[in-house]
Amino acid sequence: MGFNNVIKWVIVVLFITTLVFIFWRFDPNDKKFFPTCPFYYLTGYRCIGCGSQRAIHSLLNLNLHEAIKDNLLVVISIPYLISGFVFDSIKQPSMKILKWRKILFGTKAIIIILIILLSFWVLRNLPILQHFI
Amino acid sequence: MKKYFYTDGTNNFGPFTLEELKEKNITRETKVLYQELGDWKKAGDVPELNELFKLVPPPPPSQTSEPGYTNFQNQTIKPKPPKTWLVESILVTLFCCLPLGIAGIVNASKVESLHNSGDFEGSKNASQKAQKWTTTGFWIGLVIGVIYLIAVMAGAAGGF
Numbered sequence: 001m002g003f004n005n006v007i008k009w010v011i012v013v014l015f016i017t018t019l020v021f022i023f024w025r026f027d028p029n030d031k032k033f034f035p036t037c038p039f040y041y042l043t044g045y046r047c048i049g050c051g052s053q054r055a056i057h058s059l060l061n062l063n064l065h066e067a068i069k070d071n072l073l074v075v076i077s078i079p080y081l082i083s084g085f086v087f088d089s090i091k092q093p094s095m096k097i098l099k100w101r102k103i104l105f106g107t108k109a110i111i112i113i114l115i116i117l118l119s120f121w122v123l124r125n126l127p128i129l130q131h132f133i
Numbered sequence: 134m135k136k137y138f139y140t141d142g143t144n145n146f147g148p149f150t151l152e153e154l155k156e157k158n159i160t161r162e163t164k165v166l167y168q169e170l171g172d173w174k175k176a177g178d179v180p181e182l183n184e185l186f187k188l189v190p191p192p193p194p195s196q197t198s199e200p201g202y203t204n205f206q207n208q209t210i211k212p213k214p215p216k217t218w219l220v221e222s223i224l225v226t227l228f229c230c231l232p233l234g235i236a237g238i239v240n241a242s243k244v245e246s247l248h249n250s251g252d253f254e255g256s257k258n259a260s261q262k263a264q265k266w267t268t269t270g271f272w273i274g275l276v277i278g279v280i281y282l283i284a285v286m287a288g289a290a291g292g293f
Contacts, residue, residue, distance in 0.1 A: 034281075035281045110217070110219055110238060111242055
């Protein structure tokens with residue numbers, strides 16, 4: 001690993017550690033500290049990412065129930081995103097890994113994700129479902 | 134001893150000696166590199182590698198060869214498609230800039246299908262577009278976050 005790479009990784013690790021510390025220590029409900037979603041601010045409707053900061057805060061404080069209420073999608077996407085990073089970092093994939101990559105991260109999977117994201121956006125703004133997702 | 138590298142378009146492999154390279158089933162179309170060569174060249178265009186293909190006749194010009202597919206003993210090895218940036222796009226959608234993240238995901242969906250249809254150039258393009266949208270989203274999020282933090286700190290220092 002070159003010197004520049006080491007510096008890059010030190011910065012990335014420091015950045016993530018700082019973020020994790022801030023989101024663990026401080027509650028985003030204290031609006032002074034954390035930016036509010038411009039979409040919510042302007043329209044009064046929640047976007048896909050609304051509540052993601054609170055969800056991370058709840059998760060870091062091991063409050064799964066609260067995190068699900070804040071943003072269900074953030075909670076269920078975490079294992080998927082981690083596995084995605086792992087798949088991306090495999091340099092010389094075997095046929096088996098390529099097959100799973102195709103199933104989990106192929107075109108069909110991505111289209112399903114788009115549908116889930118957009119439905120989540122609509123559903124969480126329906127008055128009946130508002131308190132559930 | 135000369136050390137060779139070869140690439141499948143996404144991943145580079147090497148360094149190998151000529152002896153080791155012989156065992157890698159590379160074809161005339163495989164791009165190879167060694168220090169004096171400077172840039173990637175098709176293995177078929179590098180004279181000293183010609184002995185690697187002695188057993189395989191050059192492809193007849195009429196046959197349409199599928200680019201990127203290496204046939205060896207009935208085994209088809211497909212190269213890895215380019216990075217889709219899907220994970221990063223979802224992160225940007227959830228934590229920062231919804232429209233940019235969605236644009237990233239839409240491009241991500243094209244990467245694999247184009248790759249599988251043999252359009253490697255289009256696949257690479259879609260990958261680069263997805264990268265552009267997500268990294269733009271990432272930097273916008275970072276800049277807004279930092280400005281916000283500075284504003285809050287200035288406000289706190291000002292005695293709010």
